Amino acid sequence: MNIIKPLFRVSGMTLISRLLGFIRDILIAATFGAGTIADSFFIALKFPNIFRRIMAEGALSMSFIPMFSKKLPNKNEAKVFFREIFNFLFWSLLIVVSIFEILMPFFVYIIAPGFSQDPKKIDLVADLARISFPYLFFISLITLLCGVLNSLGKYLLAASMPIFVNISMIIALLYVQTMEMHNTANASLLLMLSFLISGLFQLILCIYGCKKYGFFPKINFPRVSDNVRKFMILSFPAIGAGGIIQINILIGSIIASYEDKAVSYLYYADRIYQLPLAMIGISIGIVLLPELSREISAKNQKNINLIQEKSLEISLLLAIPAAFGLIFLSQEIIMVLFERAFFTFTDTLATSRALIIFALGLPAFVCVKIFQIMFFSREDTRSPMIFAAISVFANIIISIVLFQYLGYLGIAISTTISSWINLYLLYRESLNKRYFIYSAKLLYRVIKIVLASIIMVLILYMLQTNSVILKFSDRSIVNFLILLCYVFIGIVFYGLMCHILKIIELKSFFKYIR
Incomplete structure (x- = not known):
C-alpha cells in the first residue's frame, strides 16, 4: 500500500492553501496590526475555528470514516449510514448555532474574560462572532462530505477546501485596502462576512462532489438509529481527544x-x-x-x-x-x-x-x-x-x-x-x-534525521554570518527573496544529508511520488 503519492498530492493542495493563508495574514497584519481591532477579530474567529477543529476535524472525522469504511463494500448500506449521520448533524448544528447566536455576549465573556474591562471591545467581539459562528454549520457538514470522498480515495477536493476561504478573505482585504478602511470595526465586520460566505460556497462544491459518486445528501427529519447511536458513542470521547491542540489554544x-x-x-x-x-x-x-x-x-x-x-x-x-x-x-x-x-x-x-x-x-x-x-x-x-x-x-x-x-x-x-x-x-x-x-530501525532513523537537521542549521548559520549577498535589508521584496533562498538552501542540504546518511534514497523517493 503506497500512501506517499496521495500524501504528496494532499500536501501540495495544503501548501497552496497555506501560502494563500500567509498572503491573507500579511494583509490582515498590514490592515489591523496588533491591537484592539485585531485582538477582537482573532478572538471572534476562534469561536467557529476551535469548534471546527474539535468537532468537525476531530470527533466527526475520526468517528465517521472508520464506520463508513467498513460499510463501503455494500454501497446501499453505506448510503443509508451517510444520510442518517448527515441529517443528525444538520439538525443538531442548527440548534447549537442558534443557541450561540442568542447567548453570544455571554460566551465572549467566557472565552475572553480579560476583555470585560472594555465594553466596546466585548460588543465588537460579539458582533464579529455572530457573523463567524454559523461557519461551524457549513464546515461540519463539509467535513462529513469530505469524509465520504476521502474514504473513496478522492482526496484532492477535500484538501482544496481551505483555498476558497483564503481567496474570499483576500478579496475582502484588498477591497478594505482600496477603500482605505484600515484598522476600523467596519473593516473587520466585512472581512468576517467574507469568511462566512466562503463556507456556503465550499458546502455547495462538496455536495456536488459527493453527488458525482452516488452519495447525495437528503434532508429529512432525523431519527436516532443504531448507526447514529454508535456514531455518538464514538464521537463524544473523540471531541476531547481529537481537539487537544485546539483546547490548549483556547485556554x-x-x-x-x-x-x-x-x-x-x-x-x-x-x-x-x-x-x-x-x-x-x-x-x-x-x-x-x-x-x-x-x-x-x-x-x-x-x-x-x-x-x-x-x-x-x-x-x-x-x-x-x-x-x-x-x-x-x-x-x-x-x-x-x-x-x-x-x-x-x-x-x-x-x-x-x-x-x-x-x-x-x-x-x-x-x-x-x-x-x-x-x-x-x-x-x-x-x-x-x-x-x-x-x-x-x-x-x-x-x-x-x-x-x-x-x-x-x-x-x-x-x-x-x-x-x-x-x-x-x-x-x-x-x-x-x-x-x-x-522498531529500533525507526529510532535509528530519527537519530539520523536530528543529525541531518543540525548540520542543515549549521550550514545556514555559516551562510548568515559570512555571506554578503544573503543579508536582510529594509526592502520587503529583497528580504522575501533572501528568506526563500535560505529555505531553498536548507531543503537542498537537508535532502543531501538524508541521502548521505542513507535516511532516504533519492531515486526511490522520486519513484514513489511519480
Whole structure:
C-alpha cells in the first residue's frame, strides 16, 4: 500500500492553501496590526475555528470514516449510514448555532474574560462572532462530505477546501485596502462576512462532489438509529481527544486576553507553525485514517504495521527539520511576512519568541495526530480522551503559573509541554495495546534525521554570518527573496544529508511520488 503519492498530492493542495493563508495574514497584519481591532477579530474567529477543529476535524472525522469504511463494500448500506449521520448533524448544528447566536455576549465573556474591562471591545467581539459562528454549520457538514470522498480515495477536493476561504478573505482585504478602511470595526465586520460566505460556497462544491459518486445528501427529519447511536458513542470521547491542540489554544486565548497584544502575538506565531503542521500532520491524517481503517477491517496486520511505521517516519523526516528551521529563522520569517504598517519591529520580536517555543513542540503536535489515528481507526476513542484530559489539565496549571512570570510566552511553553505529555501517554498506551510495535530501525532513523537537521542549521548559520549577498535589508521584496533562498538552501542540504546518511534514497523517493 503506497500512501506517499496521495500524501504528496494532499500536501501540495495544503501548501497552496497555506501560502494563500500567509498572503491573507500579511494583509490582515498590514490592515489591523496588533491591537484592539485585531485582538477582537482573532478572538471572534476562534469561536467557529476551535469548534471546527474539535468537532468537525476531530470527533466527526475520526468517528465517521472508520464506520463508513467498513460499510463501503455494500454501497446501499453505506448510503443509508451517510444520510442518517448527515441529517443528525444538520439538525443538531442548527440548534447549537442558534443557541450561540442568542447567548453570544455571554460566551465572549467566557472565552475572553480579560476583555470585560472594555465594553466596546466585548460588543465588537460579539458582533464579529455572530457573523463567524454559523461557519461551524457549513464546515461540519463539509467535513462529513469530505469524509465520504476521502474514504473513496478522492482526496484532492477535500484538501482544496481551505483555498476558497483564503481567496474570499483576500478579496475582502484588498477591497478594505482600496477603500482605505484600515484598522476600523467596519473593516473587520466585512472581512468576517467574507469568511462566512466562503463556507456556503465550499458546502455547495462538496455536495456536488459527493453527488458525482452516488452519495447525495437528503434532508429529512432525523431519527436516532443504531448507526447514529454508535456514531455518538464514538464521537463524544473523540471531541476531547481529537481537539487537544485546539483546547490548549483556547485556554491560551482566555489567559492571553489579560495581556495587551498577547492574543495577536500568539495568533501570528500559531499561523506560522501551522504550515508544517498542516502539510505534515493533517495531510498524513487525511490519507492515513481511511487507508488504515480499510486495512484494519481486512485484518491485514502486515500492511497495518507498514502503514503506521511509514507514516511516523515520513512525519518526523519532515517535522524535525521544519522545527529546526523555524527556530533558526523565526525572527526573519515574522519580519518578512508581517512587519509593515501597523505591525512594528517590537511586534516582530515578541511574535518570533512565541514561534520558537511552538516550533519546539512541532514534532509532538505531528506525532500526536498519527498516534490518535491508530486508536480512532480501531474505534478506540476512550484512551485518547483520557490522555487529552490529562494534558489539558497540565496545560491549565502550567499556563496559570508561567503567565505570572513570563506573560504570553508562558502560554506558548505550556502548550508545547502539554503536547509532549499527550504524545508520551499515547505512545505508551499504543505499545501496551499492541496497536504499535516498537522498531529500533525507526529510532535509528530519527537519530539520523536530528543529525541531518543540525548540520542543515549549521550550514545556514555559516551562510548568515559570512555571506554578503544573503543579508536582510529594509526592502520587503529583497528580504522575501533572501528568506526563500535560505529555505531553498536548507531543503537542498537537508535532502543531501538524508541521502548521505542513507535516511532516504533519492531515486526511490522520486519513484514513489511519480
